Amino acid sequence: MEQQILQAHxxxxxxxxxxxxxxxxxxxxxxxRNALIILMCIELMLNSVxxxxxxxxxxxxxxxxQVFVFFIMVVAAAEVAVGLALLxxxxxxxATTDIDVLSKLKW
Amino acid sequence: xxxxxxxxxxxxxxxxxPLFPLLGFLLTAFFxxxxxxxAGWLASAMILISFCLSTFLFINLxxxxxxxxxxxxxxxxxNVTLSFGFLIDHLSIIMLLVVTGIGFLIHxxxxxxxxxxxxFARFFSYLNLFIFFMLLLVLGNSYLVMFIGWEGVGxxxxxxxxxxxxxxxxxDAAKKAFxxxxxxxxxxxxxxxxxxxxxxxxxxxxxxAGAQTLEVGNTLLVTITLLLFVGAMGKSAQxxxxxxxxxxxxxxxxxxxxxxxxxxxxxxxYMIARSNIIFAMAPLTLEVVMWVGVITSLFAAFxxxxxxxxxxxxxxxxxxxxxxxxxxxxxxxxxxGMFHVVTHAFFKALLFLGAGSVIHxxxxxxxxxxxxxxxxxxxxxxxxxxxxxxxxxxxxxxxxFFSKDEILAASFSEHKAVWVLASISSMITAFYMFRVMFLxxxxxxxxxxxxxxxxxxxxxxxxxxxxxxxxxxxxxGFWGMPAVMSSTHWFGTYLAPVFxxxxxxxxxxxxxxxxxxxxxxxxxxxxxxVSISIAYVMxxxxxxxxxxxxxTTGVAKWAANKFYVDEFYDKIIVRxxxxxxxxxxxxxxKLVIDLVVMAGAWLVGFTGRTIRLVQTGNTGFYVFAMVIGxxxxxxxxxxx
Numbered sequence: 032m033e034q035q036i037l038q039a040h041x042x043x044x045x046x047x048x049x050x051x052x053x054x055x056x057x058x059x060x061x062x063x064r065n066a067l068i069i070l071m072c073i074e075l076m077l078n079s080v081x082x083x084x085x086x087x088x089x090x091x092x093x094x095x096x097q098v099f100v101f102f103i104m105v106v107a108a109a110e111v112a113v114g115l116a117l118l119x120x121x122x123x124x125x126a127t128t129d130i131d132v133l134s135k136l137k138w
Numbered sequence: 139x140x141x142x143x144x145x146x147x148x149x150x151x152x153x154x155x156p157l158f159p160l161l162g163f164l165l166t167a168f169f170x171x172x173x174x175x176x177a178g179w180l181a182s183a184m185i186l187i188s189f190c191l192s193t194f195l196f197i198n199l200x201x202x203x204x205x206x207x208x209x210x211x212x213x214x215x216x217n218v219t220l221s222f223g224f225l226i227d228h229l230s231i232i233m234l235l236v237v238t239g240i241g242f243l244i245h246x247x248x249x250x251x252x253x254x255x256x257x258f259a260r261f262f263s264y265l266n267l268f269i270f271f272m273l274l275l276v277l278g279n280s281y282l283v284m285f286i287g288w289e290g291v292g293x294x295x296x297x298x299x300x301x302x303x304x305x306x307x308x309x310d311a312a313k314k315a316f317x318x319x320x321x322x323x324x325x326x327x328x329x330x331x332x333x334x335x336x337x338x339x340x341x342x343x344x345x346x347a348g349a350q351t352l353e354v355g356n357t358l359l360v361t362i363t364l365l366l367f368v369g370a371m372g373k374s375a376q377x378x379x380x381x382x383x384x385x386x387x388x389x390x391x392x393x394x395x396x397x398x399x400x401x402x403x404x405x406x407x408y409m410i411a412r413s414n415i416i417f418a419m420a421p422l423t424l425e426v427v428m429w430v431g432v433i434t435s436l437f438a439a440f441x442x443x444x445x446x447x448x449x450x451x452x453x454x455x456x457x458x459x460x461x462x463x464x465x466x467x468x469x470x471x472x473x474x475g476m477f478h479v480v481t482h483a484f485f486k487a488l489l490f491l492g493a494g495s496v497i498h499x500x501x502x503x504x505x506x507x508x509x510x511x512x513x514x515x516x517x518x519x520x521x522x523x524x525x526x527x528x529x530x531x532x533x534x535x536x537x538x539f540f541s542k543d544e545i546l547a548a549s550f551s552e553h554k555a556v557w558v559l560a561s562i563s564s565m566i567t568a569f570y571m572f573r574v575m576f577l578x579x580x581x582x583x584x585x586x587x588x589x590x591x592x593x594x595x596x597x598x599x600x601x602x603x604x605x606x607x608x609x610x611x612x613x614x615g616f617w618g619m620p621a622v623m624s625s626t627h628w629f630g631t632y633l634a635p636v637f638x639x640x641x642x643x644x645x646x647x648x649x650x651x652x653x654x655x656x657x658x659x660x661x662x663x664x665x666x667x668v669s670i671s672i673a674y675v676m677x678x679x680x681x682x683x684x685x686x687x688x689x690t691t692g693v694a695k696w697a698a699n700k701f702y703v704d705e706f707y708d709k710i711i712v713r714x715x716x717x718x719x720x721x722x723x724x725x726x727x728k729l730v731i732d733l734v735v736m737a738g739a740w741l742v743g744f745t746g747r748t749i750r751l752v753q754t755g756n757t758g759f760y761v762f763a764m765v766i767g768x769x770x771x772x773x774x775x776x777x778x
Binding site: 061066069130136137 | 758761762765
């Protein structure tokens with residue numbers, strides 16, 4: 032019984048941590064206007080979910096989740112590269128990354 | 139069975155017959171530009187080969203034998219197999235010889251006639267294609283193969299009537315011919331459905347066998363034969379579907395000779411002769427065929443009397459002669475009908491080609507009021523035209539005399555009233571044919587000086603076919619001499635095996651005794667001579683000219699305007715259809731269909747216009763909406 036509680040406690044901490052990280056990410060995306068920061072916040076959200084996946088994987092006692100996370104990280108790296116390249120290109124053209132200025136794509 | 143081996147040897151030449159015209163069509167169609175005038179010679183050579191093969195079959199087919207063979211199985215479903223095959227018997231051989239023989243002569247003639255036309259190669263490719271389809275029609279061993287040819291010749295007729303497609307009136311004539319033929323074809327098609335449904339097959343053997351299990355005069359047989367006759371009405375220009383044929387004269391003259399006089403229009407007669415057993419088993423249909431034939435014959439003859447266009451006169455005389463052939467079929471004298479098909483093919487082709495030669499000499503003029511006195515300028519054309527005119531008028535001993543006499547004799551023994559009407563019709567024929575002859579070739583020239591200067595005899599490619607056809611117009615009659623003159627009727631004997639099956643249903647045709655037969659001949663000849671003399675007095679002695687179009691009055695005006703049949707059809711059928719389509723356009727198309735379709739389009743447009751406002755371009759708003767959306771989804775997930 033005691034062992035079970037001991038095992039349950041770290042899981043709870045992981046849950047709390049990844050929830051906090053996710054919320055920071057969401058708030059960042061919602062409130063900041065700098066596209067670079069928003070991109071970072073998205074990464075934060077993604078990684079908080081990764082953390083959750085790893086912790087559940089450990090909890091369940093198999094390595095599927097951990098292998099899966101590696102794949103997610105590889106794909107995320109590629110995605111970040113594309114996102115940053117776009118951002119750099121935008122900045123070179125209009126010298127800003129403020130999303131309120133970047134509102135031409137509408138209707 | 140002992141001649142089975144002998145027969146199988148004939149299979150390959152028989153299947154090759156239609157292939158040569160097809161080859162000619164492909165070559166002239168695809169390489170016409172490079173071949174130039176060689177295309178005409180190539181096309182003619184192909185037909186000549188087919189003619190030689192047909193002659194080979196004619197010589198080698200054993201008496202009383204017929205050869206039916208399948209080339210491939212075409213459609214199979216359930217226990218019905220529709221195969222593509224040919225039937226070689228005496229009837230198809232006669233038609234083969236006529237089609238390829240006259241076809242070859244007309245090809246040869248066209249080389250001269252079409253020499254300066256820019257569509258020279260195209261013309262020959264169409265002609266070859268026509269011969270191909272006509273041969274399919276004649277050779278087919280089932281109604282299906284016949285129907286392929288039937289439709290194909292209709293197509294070629296359309297293409298050739300509208301050959302000079304830059305002229306709108308010609309295109310209209312082509313369309314008219316096609317549509318009129320389609321109306322008839324519908325009858326043929328429905329008849330085929332009936333046969334397939336009730337007899338389980340379309341080849342002649344199956345249909346005849348199936349029909350013979352029914353009793354004579356069965357409703358099914360009457361329906362099928364009447365529907366087939368509707369098809370024949372369209373193709374062979376009988377009342378009420380005859381109006382396309384006179385308009386079809388818009389095509390080049392060799393086409394009028396080949397398609398609209400000698401071969402295609404006789405397809406209806408061939409088809410009925412081919413189906414003689416089922417027609418003989420439906421006496422009611424034969425009665426209808428007979429009456430339609432005789433009325434058409436008389437009606438067209440009346441119109442022919444007042445026409446002034448040389449080709450139009452010939453067109454109405456074709457309709458009239460086709461009517462006579464149907465009379466022969468209607469009284470059950472199938473071989474007499476076929477005999478008239480053959481002799482008519484010779485002299486009518488000759489008449490048309492002669493008319494073509496006249497038009498050629500006149501530089502395109504077709505109105506006989508502007509001709510006259512041509513006999514001394516174009517001698518060969520004159521003499522050949524004279525022979526053909528004598529033949530069609532039924533003067534002894536030209537071809538028309540014998541075949542027409544047979545038909546008149548047959549109708550005399552079957553139905554006196556029809557005999558009277560047919561005699562009047564052939565009397566009128568003699569009158570208007572000599573009217574054309576006298577107005578064109580006698581008296582003095584009435585055209586312009588320029589035309590007079592232009593007058594010249596046609597090149598040898600045109601005069602040679604004229605002479606050959608003239609010879610046949612003189613001698614073809616001797617193939618079928620009446621019993622009075624000769625004990626052997628070669629043509630009738632040759633075709634007898636084909637019509638063997640229908641004999642039983644027709645009853646023994648009561649043979650006329652020799653006295654009656656001679657009397658009939660004398661009457662026919664006297665009538666013809668009387669109308670020739672009337673024509674002579676009117677147009678040569680008194681030099682009467684047909685009055686200008688505006689001056690005609692009374693019945694003559696009616697006849698000159700073709701009894702206003704075209705106008706009548708226009709009022710009764712065409713106008714209501716256009717009015718109906720106008721009404722439907724406004725009521726159904728504009729009000730209903732457009733409304734539904736436009737409402738759909740408007741709805742989509744409206745939705746798009748409204749929803750696109752959500753796309754503000756503000757990324758913050760998008761993210762906000764996304765988060766809210768996810769929360770809503772999560773909430774739903776949690777609650778339910």
